[in-house]
Amino acid sequence: METLGFLIDGFAVALTPYNLMYALFGAFVGTLIGCLPGLGPANGVAILIPLAFTLGLPPETSMILLTSVYAGAMYGGRISSILLNIPGDEPAMMTCLDGYPMAQKGRAADALAISAIASFSGGLIGTIGLIMLAPVLAKFALTFGPAEYFALFVLAFATLGGITGKNPMKTVIAAALGIMISTVGIDISTGTQRYTFGVLELYEGIDFILAIVGLFAISELLFFVESRLGSGHKKVNVGKLTLSFKELISTIPSQLRGGVLGFIAGVLPGAGASLGSFISYTLEKRAVGKKGNFGSGDIRGVVAPEAGNNGAASGALVPMLTLGVPGSGTTAVLLAMLISLNITPGPLMFTQNADIVWGVIAALLIGNVLLLLLNVPMIGVFVRLLSIPPMFLLPIVTMVAFVGIYSISNSTFDLYFMVAFGVAGYFLRKLEIPLVPIILGLLLGPEMEKNLGHALILSDGDWSTLWSSPLALGLWVVAGLGLALPVIVGPLLRRRMKSAMTENPVSD
Amino acid sequence: MSGLNDRVLGLGLLVLAVAYGWVAQQWPEPFGGSHGMGPETFPTILSVILIIGSLYLMVKPDQDTPWPWGKTALELLFSVIVLVIYALLLEPLGFVISTTLTVGALSWRMGAAPRSAFLTGLISAVVVYGLFNYGLSLSLPAGLLEFN
Numbered sequence: 001m002e003t004l005g006f007l008i009d010g011f012a013v014a015l016t017p018y019n020l021m022y023a024l025f026g027a028f029v030g031t032l033i034g035c036l037p038g039l040g041p042a043n044g045v046a047i048l049i050p051l052a053f054t055l056g057l058p059p060e061t062s063m064i065l066l067t068s069v070y071a072g073a074m075y076g077g078r079i080s081s082i083l084l085n086i087p088g089d090e091p092a093m094m095t096c097l098d099g100y101p102m103a104q105k106g107r108a109a110d111a112l113a114i115s116a117i118a119s120f121s122g123g124l125i126g127t128i129g130l131i132m133l134a135p136v137l138a139k140f141a142l143t144f145g146p147a148e149y150f151a152l153f154v155l156a157f158a159t160l161g162g163i164t165g166k167n168p169m170k171t172v173i174a175a176a177l178g179i180m181i182s183t184v185g186i187d188i189s190t191g192t193q194r195y196t197f198g199v200l201e202l203y204e205g206i207d208f209i210l211a212i213v214g215l216f217a218i219s220e221l222l223f224f225v226e227s228r229l230g231s232g233h234k235k236v237n238v239g240k241l242t243l244s245f246k247e248l249i250s251t252i253p254s255q256l257r258g259g260v261l262g263f264i265a266g267v268l269p270g271a272g273a274s275l276g277s278f279i280s281y282t283l284e285k286r287a288v289g290k291k292g293n294f295g296s297g298d299i300r301g302v303v304a305p306e307a308g309n310n311g312a313a314s315g316a317l318v319p320m321l322t323l324g325v326p327g328s329g330t331t332a333v334l335l336a337m338l339i340s341l342n343i344t345p346g347p348l349m350f351t352q353n354a355d356i357v358w359g360v361i362a363a364l365l366i367g368n369v370l371l372l373l374l375n376v377p378m379i380g381v382f383v384r385l386l387s388i389p390p391m392f393l394l395p396i397v398t399m400v401a402f403v404g405i406y407s408i409s410n411s412t413f414d415l416y417f418m419v420a421f422g423v424a425g426y427f428l429r430k431l432e433i434p435l436v437p438i439i440l441g442l443l444l445g446p447e448m449e450k451n452l453g454h455a456l457i458l459s460d461g462d463w464s465t466l467w468s469s470p471l472a473l474g475l476w477v478v479a480g481l482g483l484a485l486p487v488i489v490g491p492l493l494r495r496r497m498k499s500a501m502t503e504n505p506v507s508d
Numbered sequence: 509m510s511g512l513n514d515r516v517l518g519l520g521l522l523v524l525a526v527a528y529g530w531v532a533q534q535w536p537e538p539f540g541g542s543h544g545m546g547p548e549t550f551p552t553i554l555s556v557i558l559i560i561g562s563l564y565l566m567v568k569p570d571q572d573t574p575w576p577w578g579k580t581a582l583e584l585l586f587s588v589i590v591l592v593i594y595a596l597l598l599e600p601l602g603f604v605i606s607t608t609l610t611v612g613a614l615s616w617r618m619g620a621a622p623r624s625a626f627l628t629g630l631i632s633a634v635v636v637y638g639l640f641n642y643g644l645s646l647s648l649p650a651g652l653l654e655f656n
Contacts, residue, residue, distance in 0.1 A: 176554050192536075228580075399610065422588075431513055452550060
């Protein structure tokens with residue numbers, strides 16, 4: 001019952017009017033980020049980091065703000081899936097399958113309402129899972145030595161491509177590039193200048209925040225310029241809410257199944273929210289069997305993936321908070337915030353920064369309630385904002401990114417750097433080198449090197465210490481599987497996901 | 509030849525990896541000797557990993573993704589130049605003027621009518637400037653609009 005006490009303390013942090021205000025603001029902005037095309041959750045959270053900084057927010061408030069944005073983005077993704085058949089973010093892909101047909105039958109309002117409720121229960125189940133699992137995992141992680149940590153970091157990179165990842169070698173290359181960038185600057189343990197080439201601005205290393213914002217925000221702008229998707233969409237009419245109470249009750253089993261499956265998928269390394277919603281949808285389809293009319297507007301086909309991706313979103317926070325190894329792009333960006341707040345992520349955070357951890361968890365619970373309140377009555381506002389054309393939106397977002405980066409250091413040098421990262425990000429995305437491992441490399445690189453150094457000092461320079469303990473060896477094996485499995489299982493799973501999409505062609 | 513993208517990328521990465529690894533070998537041994545690990549150990553490992561990765565790319569490249577040529581490439585170049593000029597002029601011209609021009613130019617090139625593009629730029633610039641300077645008391649450069 002120790003956990004309950006911590007949770008109550010967490011509520012005391014999260015329920016202060018100041019933090020509550022930021023949670024509400026975060027939830028609103030998050031939903032917006034989720035529903036607007038061209039503003040992914042990782043991108044949106046990244047842009048907000050420098051702003052949280054310059055506002056001088058205390059650490060727990062910054063984290064509450066960003067976590068609310070993160071949760072909100074998962075809610076928001078469904079809006080354009082349902083109304084436009086365009087997923088607002090990747091995990092919302094499965095929601096298109098039944099959400100759009102429902103909208104075409106004139107039940108858009110119902111689909112939006114029920115998916116908000118499903119998101120809520122998914123988020124709630126996921127957060128409860130997080131509350132139960134995280135302290136246990138954190139306690140277990142306390143037994144990790146430097147060698148285990150080093151293996152864990154390798155595992156994080158190896159599984160990052162996900163089971164559905166395309167070319168694992170490109171993940172490896174991306175991770176190596178990210179870690180390489182993180183080695184620029186003065187070496188902490190010896191004071192050697194590495195790759196600074198005498199440039200004063202490089203002595204402290206490359207600020208990962210500007211790298212993240214550049215890679216995501218600027219490259220996104222360039223992608224939109226290239227694809228000329230600037231003109232936006234027509235305004236959509238939502239119609240009246242006709243959802244009956246009976247119908248709502250009938251979807252409860254789907255909500256529970258979806259939430260639990262999503263949470264599990266979220267916790268597992270390399271799975272993430274996209275897989276969470278996919279698994280929830282397919283298993284729901286199987287569970288209901290022939291009675292359902294999936295693909296042509298079955299309400300359970302909206303409920304299951306939405307509960308799934310919100311459950312997964314909370315689940316993905318488990319490895320990030322307890323081990324300091326995020327499993328997705330957005331949680332990696334959240335980790336960036338933690339590191340820049342000078343908080344060492346990992347098991348010790350649960351004892352040393354208990355107020356922050358539990359404040360964030362409590363904020364997640366409160367955030368879900370706020371999001372439900374925002375998303376049912378205020379849905380009209382978001383729908384209206386959905387019709388903002390990207391040709392106005394993206395330049396403004398880019399400008400906000402500039403403002404954020406500029407206000408951290410008041411130097412234009414950082415801005416050039418950010419643009420350079422943006423151009424690099426564009427080319428890398430064109431060449432199908434994933435960006436998330438680069439970011440994770442930037443974040444985890446210094447920790448990896450530190451743990452490697454500690455392990456080698458403890459063993460007096462004997463490299464076999466890295467895999468001598470059974471736990472470390474186990475982690476290496478899983479990491480190896482993480483790289484090998486996508487090659488074997490990946491094409492199969494991808495084909496299935498694709499056939500699930502084409503099996504139910506959405507008639508226009 | 510198919511897979512040219514990845515082969516060129518692989519070659520570039522190979523050069524980078526070798527250079528990165530070579531630079532690491534030039535650092536002097538830190539004072540007091542290294543206990544198992546010096547400043548060059550970790551970069552050397554990374555360099556080896558990247559060399560292997562880049563060789564793999566050259567041997568087994570993925571299918572090519574098409575590159576934008578012609579007009580689209582120019583538009584992209586234009587956007588990047590606008591962003592660089594924005595960074596360049598932010599301090600001398602001040603936030604409001606440079607932002608109006610940048611957001612306006614970008615919106616215009618993305619397909620908005622010039623009038624509404626630059627109007628969007630002006631409005632967003634004034635709103636953000638007001639929010640930062642008066643609401644949050646963080647100063648953005650006023651530039652030409654500064655009155656002393």
